[in-house]
Amino acid sequence: MSCAFSLGFEARVLGGGVGRGRLSAGASRAEAVIADPRRISTCSPQVFPRLSKLAVPPHSDLLAVREIVERQSKDTFIGDSPAFAKAKFHPVFLDQAYDRCRHICAEYAKTFYLGTLLMTKERQKAIWAIYVWCRRTDELVDGPNAVHMTSAVLDRWEQRLDDIFNGRPYDDLDAALSDTVANFPVDIKPFRDMIEGMRMDTRKSRYDNFQELYLYCYYVAGTVGLMSVPIMGIAPESSASAQAVYNSALDLGIGNQLVNILRDVGEDATRGRVYLPQDELAQFGLSDEDIFSKKVTDKWKEFMKEQIKRARSYFNQAEEGASQLDKDSRWPVWSSLILYRQILDAIEANDYDNLTKRAYVGRAKKFLMLPLAYTRTLPSHNTQLRLQ
Numbered sequence: 001m002s003c004a005f006s007l008g009f010e011a012r013v014l015g016g017g018v019g020r021g022r023l024s025a026g027a028s029r030a031e032a033v034i035a036d037p038r039r040i041s042t043c044s045p046q047v048f049p050r051l052s053k054l055a056v057p058p059h060s061d062l063l064a065v066r067e068i069v070e071r072q073s074k075d076t077f078i079g080d081s082p083a084f085a086k087a088k089f090h091p092v093f094l095d096q097a098y099d100r101c102r103h104i105c106a107e108y109a110k111t112f113y114l115g116t117l118l119m120t121k122e123r124q125k126a127i128w129a130i131y132v133w134c135r136r137t138d139e140l141v142d143g144p145n146a147v148h149m150t151s152a153v154l155d156r157w158e159q160r161l162d163d164i165f166n167g168r169p170y171d172d173l174d175a176a177l178s179d180t181v182a183n184f185p186v187d188i189k190p191f192r193d194m195i196e197g198m199r200m201d202t203r204k205s206r207y208d209n210f211q212e213l214y215l216y217c218y219y220v221a222g223t224v225g226l227m228s229v230p231i232m233g234i235a236p237e238s239s240a241s242a243q244a245v246y247n248s249a250l251d252l253g254i255g256n257q258l259v260n261i262l263r264d265v266g267e268d269a270t271r272g273r274v275y276l277p278q279d280e281l282a283q284f285g286l287s288d289e290d291i292f293s294k295k296v297t298d299k300w301k302e303f304m305k306e307q308i309k310r311a312r313s314y315f316n317q318a319e320e321g322a323s324q325l326d327k328d329s330r331w332p333v334w335s336s337l338i339l340y341r342q343i344l345d346a347i348e349a350n351d352y353d354n355l356t357k358r359a360y361v362g363r364a365k366k367f368l369m370l371p372l373a374y375t376r377t378l379p380s381h382n383t384q385l386r387l388q
């Protein structure tokens, strides 16, 4: 491994984080921007600046994450929820609504669905309802009706979200989510932020740097981590702080989204989209034209190696928090971790050709991974969080 590519200092979204290089108290998020173009190694004939690891931009939606965690960690939260007072549905209707969520989840995310089967019934239902809302939100911009997408559509979707949280669902799938948010301490902000991510996606097709990309990844995937932890629960025996566990949840979301981006570079390019930081492409002597020409050059391979390394480092950090979740909730999280790592392995196995090939994890490999993920949920594999 060339020392030119070492990853930079790490900083945490929530401060007081896990692992190496956390921000010292009082350090601003702006200081967490760590790409340093002047740091060019001399130990390799072809030199590249190092990539930033976690360039957390000082954006208000990222600053608000700490408050989301605090609100979601409050004991009184559930009683405060408007949906708690209003969402009273007939149990048969609710059972059917959750059952539809279960079917959708089983159809679209089989491996993840299998992983939920060890969770308590209440948690399973809640995570399926959240999954369905996220999937429907994503379908607005990515699904068959995406051609009809306008900002008014997303505004209406956000209004509908308010109604869900106020116990006034539009349909049965919404009702499942109304019931979920009445039963679990889930804040509305991560849901709003995911919609914001969809807005960003419709407005923007280039990312100047990793900070911009990080914000996008937070919106569309880090938010899933924030929504999921209150459902999955932190193990009563864990001595980790909620902030540290949420940091890991964000890391898993960001890591997963980075993998999605790396897997889909060629496909996105055919839609005129490049989700790779423009400044990093330039640092490696690459540009959009290299992506559109779909030639896997040595420069591209070096660039990809670094992008993969960065995605992996998010998973390494996510592991720490995954082991602090309630034990019956760990399986789907470990499955997701292992599966997305395998996609990175598949990109390597394709010799970094993600321009003309889609990295793929076969069905057999996916199912074989499930018992492996299960062993990681056992106490013998429990990683201790290094910082509380």
Ligand SMILES: CC(C)=CCC/C(C)=C/CC/C(C)=C/CC/C(C)=C/[C@@H]1[C@@H](COP(=O)(O)OP(=O)(O)O)[C@]1(C)CC/C=C(\C)CC/C=C(\C)CCC=C(C)C
Pocket: 109, 112, 127, 130, 131, 132, 134, 135, 138, 142, 220, 221, 222, 224, 225, 226, 228, 229, 245, 246, 248, 249, 250, 252, 253, 256, 257, 260, 318, 319, 321, 322, 325, 332, 333, 336
């Ligand atoms: C355990 C687990 C995986 C739970 C999450 C369940 C859930 C609610 C998933 C919603 C996913 C979804 C449909 C999001 C919409 C936006 C989107 C498409 C995001 C991308 C997902 C990948 O889906 P897929 O590969 O099917 O996408 P396409 O085919 O390209 O459309 C994302 C990459 C985001 C996924 C993010 C997560 C799964 C974050 C998971 C984090 C946690 C569950 C927190 C775990 C806690 C700790 C402490 C580690």
